Amino acid sequence: MKLILGYIASLFLLVSISFADEFSYLEKDNNSWLQIYSNLLRAQTLDDEIKSLEKTVQKAVGKNKIELTQLLKLQTSKKKILDELPQSFDAMLEKITIGDTFKEISFIEYLLKNQKSNYAIQTKKLTFVKEEYLEALKHLNAELELVSKKEVKDTSKEYQLQMALDFFKSAKGLLDHKAEVLRHKQELYLHELKSYESTQLPRIMLNIGIIFFIFILFHLLKYFITKRIENEDQLFKIKKILNITFFLLLLLVIVIFNINNIIYAATLIGFIAAAITISMKEYLQSIVSWLHLSFGNFIKLGDRILINVNNQQVIGEVIDISPFKVTLYESINNTTSVQLKRAGRIIFIPNNYFVNNYVYNYTHDKMKTIYDLIEFRIPFSVDAQKVEEIVQEITIEATERYMEVAAKQFVSLKKRYDMRSRDFRPRIHLVPDAVEPCYILYIWYVTPYHQIMEFKSQLSQKIVNRFQEENISFYIK
The missing domain is CATH 3.30.70.100 (Alpha-Beta Plaits)
Structure with a gap:
């Protein structure tokens, strides 16, 4: 008697399993709503079947238990695969988003990351999802009408279609809510954007204009000084002083622009200085060394100097002292004649090298x-x-x-x-x-x-x- 009941249970499960795959009338190609709903029904049906199989396996014996156990493993594997597919309308609508937190608009964001285009894209996505939703309702109504017109009524299919229509109609609230949230966030952003354009943006543009004016003024000043001063040493020093003054004035202007939030300005400058110090250590050393070279007066343009680089003597005339390097023109002398056997090359030496190494100056001060x-x-x-x-x-x-x-x-x-x-x-x-x-x-x-x-x-x-x-x-x- 138990064996007969086991076979009856197996037959019932097989029929229910075949029913689980009969949801093709609830699907439509390229329609996310119907596909998600179909995945949901299949997942629920498989859950019920797995639970029933688990109970039956516990009561079954012998060969029947082995067959039912294999069937249970098969259905469990199907459920794992099905769980990888979307089974919720919420998951589909969550992709239409512009972020949960609203950030204050900055000048960089205003120039490079304006959210207007993002809102337009998300609105188009929502419109497309709405169109798919209406197509899904149309498809379900058409299927229900076909079932109703048949002489032999398929009550199970009709019930499933009616349940699907009711489910979809209740899901319309999700679309309406998503549209309302998107519209509200867009209005809030546009309001903040308009406020930024009328309050902070003019001030920032004025600051940029002042900085640009200072930049032009300094270059004009350097141009006229170059025309009037003929002494190269004096001209070089004046140019260096002007460059340093320009950067200091620029830093002062930035601080003054942020005087309303001096803590923010000080923190910003501190972080920038720390980042520059770490990432540009060698360059900063060269700039400090350049100041030392420019105002220390132990070497200047036109001097002939000798230094040892990697145990090799380098001798030449100084033709340029820039913020990062000293440029030498290799001259003909005893060293180049006896050791190198060549001359006339341009040699670039980092400024920081002159701080920690000996420099031999052939022409210091007026000694020639x-x-x-x-x-x-x-x-x-x-x-x-x-x-x-x-x-x-x-x-x-x-x-x-x-x-x-x-x-x-x-x-x-x-x-x-x-x-x-x-x-x-x-x-x-x-x-x-x-x-x-x-x-x-x-x-x-x-x-x-x-x-x-x-x-x-x-x-x-x-x-x-x-x-x-x-x-x-x-x-x-």
Whole structure:
């Protein structure tokens, strides 16, 4: 008897399952409302079937229990798949939204994120959903009319259609409510937008106009100063002062514009300063170093300097000092001749490098001369005193005019620093070599910084010619 009841229950479940798939008359292609409603009915029917199957499985035995268990797993899998589809009108209408919270309009939002277009898009979406809703009602009414006209009434189908119509009519309130909320938010936003345009926007435009005026004024001022001042060093410093003044004035104007909310202004400036400090650390260091270079006066345009970059000597003339870098023109000199074997390149060095590294200035202040060196190897057999006299004579004769120039230039340097008086005569030294049996002849002499190689060539030729005339042996290692 129990076995018969089990088969009857199974038959009942199979019939109900087939009924669960008979909702095609409630569907219409490309209609979200009918599809969601159909998904809802299928989900409810499957829930009921699963509950009934669970009870039947508990009472079943043997082979019948195994079959019913498999059927239960199948229906549970169908329910999981069906749950992935939308089953609520609310979920469909929630996609038509412009946000739950209303934010105060800012100038950036006014320019880039104006919500008018967003409201227009959401309104079109709502209109489309309304049209689908009316199509769904029309479809259901048409299906109900067809069922009613049949001679043999399908009471179950007629009942389902009538239930669907009642459900859809009650859902119309959701559409009306959504339309009312969207209209209310749009009116509120348009009111705030109009208020912003009539109150805050003119003030902001005036502020931008003032900033633009200051910008134009500073550029005109720099233009006229450039035309009137011919001294390049003075012009460079004045331009730097004007740039700094412009940025400080700009910052002051921004603070004054936000004086009504000074806490906000101070906080804003603080956050901006912190963000700039973190993200632009190297650039800020370069700008601070640029101020140091501009007003420290230890290097300036036209100076020849030498620095060590990655254990390599870099020497050249300063042709530009910008907020981020110093630009050098690589000159022809001993370093480029002996080590690099090339010259004439443009070298860019970050400003912050000059703060933490040594800088050798060949032309600081008014000093335009430096000591240069020539070396010879002289055998011990040669008369060292005679060699020293010959070299002294030639070098003094060749450098006499540069000695006078260096002495005059040193007067200016001495006024600036606590320095002893110096004699710029040539320095001649004969030092025994620690490796070979000979003297090393060191000839130090004063020469203009821009004629180092030319003068070394001329002086070396004179000394070599004189050594040859006097039969003095020498060699260069």
